[in-house]
Amino acid sequence: MTEHLWFLSPLFTGIFVTLGVIVFFQILVRSIISRSENISETINYLTGRLAIFSVCYFSILGIYFEFVVAREGHDLAFVNFRLLLLFYVTIYLGKRSSAVIVLMSFLARIILWGFTAGTIYFFTMTAIIYLLTLLLVSIVRKWQLPQIFLIGSLDVILGVLWLVFNYLQLPYFGAVTWKITLFNIFSFVVMNAVLEFGISHLNHENDYLTLLSRQATTDPLTKLNNYLSFKNDLETQVSAFQHTKHALTMLALDIDYFKRVNDDHGHLTGNEILQAVGKILVDESEKMPNAKVYRVGGEEFNIIMPNTDLPEAAKFSYHLQNRIRETTFPTNHLKLQITVSMGVAKLGPNDVTSNLFYERTDRMRYHSKGQGRDQVTIENEK
CATH class of the missing domain: 3.30.70.270 (Reverse transcriptase/Diguanylate cyclase domain)
Structure with a gap:
């Protein structure tokens, strides 16, 4: 099943799927935190149990996308979703966790496809985009640029990528018409904006809940547990x-x-x-x-x-x-x-x-x- 064969509008379906993936992730994260003795600790996806859970969750998601692509027989299926996954695990989970998730996707690709020309193209494209995203994240954080700069840069990368697909017409990728190209560029821009808004909102809410928990359980004078x-x-x-x-x-x-x-x-x-x-x-x-x-x-x-x-x-x-x-x-x-x-x-x-x-x-x-x-x-x- 590709994006264009869904019964609902592909754009709105894409929005609901991307938000659903993140909301479900946040629900599971809060469930883990609620069982932790350090419930008032700042939420950190880079270390500890949350890092392990994040890697497992998004690795499973990446493997699922590769399974769907293999079933379809060409890489046109779920391109935008797979790239959103790559972008956001790189931005929010850091180098180590995102590298593990990318490697898991590579392993799934090899198992499902073998060492084909499409697999080599996939490895090359994913590695280039991954390294480019790491570079952009590093620049944005080093120069303290607004997040909109990073989001806009991702839109540009995706747009260029779809234009390359349209120009090269790679045989393993399927026919990429101008209609498909423009639709996917527009869809990605919208989904990227909605996803960034959703993640920012949920992270802000998590920080607020953590602050309330800390205030409720911590003595303000000594900083000890109350x-x-x-x-x-x-x-x-x-x-x-x-x-x-x-x-x-x-x-x-x-x-x-x-x-x-x-x-x-x-x-x-x-x-x-x-x-x-x-x-x-x-x-x-x-x-x-x-x-x-x-x-x-x-x-x-x-x-x-x-x-x-x-x-x-x-x-x-x-x-x-x-x-x-x-x-x-x-x-x-x-x-x-x-x-x-x-x-x-x-x-x-x-x-x-x-x-x-x-x-x-x-x-x-x-x-x-x-x-x-x-x-x-x-x-x-x-």
Whole structure:
């Protein structure tokens, strides 16, 4: 089935197909992100799971187009779609991912067609256009040119390509009349504009949703995960560890006499103390596998430590207490020293809900405060 044998208007069908491919891709991307622990992270198609998924998705699409072309027996089928795929994976997925997708298309071409004259022409044309697109993308980014320059350049490349097809009348390509040439140039220009608008809109929406997620789950002062993020993560971790033999421990921490710091030195100094303590907690927690730090409110912080048993968590807590106690905090031309009160508990068989685990850890913290502060209370410590 070629573009001209579709029952609907080829132009409108082309628009809906191109948008459908991208919208479906975005739906799957959001599904992947929603299952990620770093849901507030900036969306990046160049690394990690999204890069792997993008390569797989567009490689499958490229292989499908080659299958359709092979079934038709000539390269006239889906030329514009295949070129749009080549252009946009090069623009948005980077050199590495786009190169893999192009190589997958080459491999599919060889398997379906063999080393024919058409295959050689296909390799040559695709390689030239791919390298030219990389060059254009590099120029646009280096000189910070508007995106419309790149989109217009792609239109020109496609227009020249169809004029070459019309002039050469390659036997493996089929007859390319002026009507076919002008129609495909016009169709590509329209689909290219619509696709760029759709991708830009969806990317803007993704960035906005990511910003909202980050604002909802991140403490604006310390940049740590906030209470909402803590509750969600704790629920997830407790559910995962309740029926396993793995250990799950948690540390609750409170800055001693923090109200006095605010009253004596002002809230700006208090904010600097909170930021500095948050940084220490992050620095030290990075030494613990999978540990995650949260500011749960005021001068209170919690650290969730998966796969960490109670003796290891206790050792970490005493080290953290000493690190904070021995640190001099230079704030507002002052040099202050502070202490903290901590409580540490381990998830137990009676913790049927995450709240029970949370409350027990909090009781350990309050016990440290009741014992004169600057203490670490370990659950069931003997």
